Amino acid sequence: MMLSRPVIEYCLWGWDKELSLMFYANFLSSPGYFHTVICNAQEFRNTTMNHDLHFISWDNPPEIHPHFLTVNDYQRMVDSNAPFARKFGRNEPVMDKIDTELLRRNEDGCVWQVVKSSKCKHH
Numbered sequence: 001m002m003l004s005r006p007v008i009e010y011c012l013w014g015w016d017k018e019l020s021l022m023f024y025a026n027f028l029s030s031p032g033y034f035h036t037v038i039c040n041a042q043e044f045r046n047t048t049m050n051h052d053l054h055f056i057s058w059d060n061p062p063e064i065h066p067h068f069l070t071v072n073d074y075q076r077m078v079d080s081n082a083p084f085a086r087k088f089g090r091n092e093p094v095m096d097k098i099d100t101e102l103l104r105r106n107e108d109g110c111v112w113q114v115v116k117s118s119k120c121k122h123h
Contacts, residue, residue: 003034007044011037055082070094078102 003011011034038044055077057067068089069077074097077085088095099105 004047007034007038007047010041010044014041053082053084055080055085056087068092071097074098 035048038048055069055073057069057073057076059065059067066087067073068087069085070089070092071094074094077098099109
């Protein structure tokens with residue numbers, strides 16, 4: 001999430017602090033907090049993008065908790081064109097598949113098309 005300076009200032013100084021604390025402490029998860037503030041503020045309502053750019057596979061129903069993504073989800077992730085994804089388990093093999101097939105990382109973990117660092121071995 002990227003927030004502009006005016007949005008941050010509004011969140012800090014521009015709206016009902018008691019209401020904001022109630023939302024943050026009792027109702028919303030952290031990712032939903034800023035969205036709620038921004039979408040309910042007249043001056044920022046039309047400045048948002050209605051997509052968080054994440055591929056998420058939700059439980060169905062009730063769409064409260066995301067599934068852990070696996071190799072079985074790989075093609076759906078790629079087809080979604082979303083640059084981010086969640087939620088991954090520790091040491092999940094799909095992460096290696098993403099590294100090698102999408103990011104083209106070599107065995108040193110370097111992405112040659114993006115970064116050429118002195119710590120990367122030249123082949």
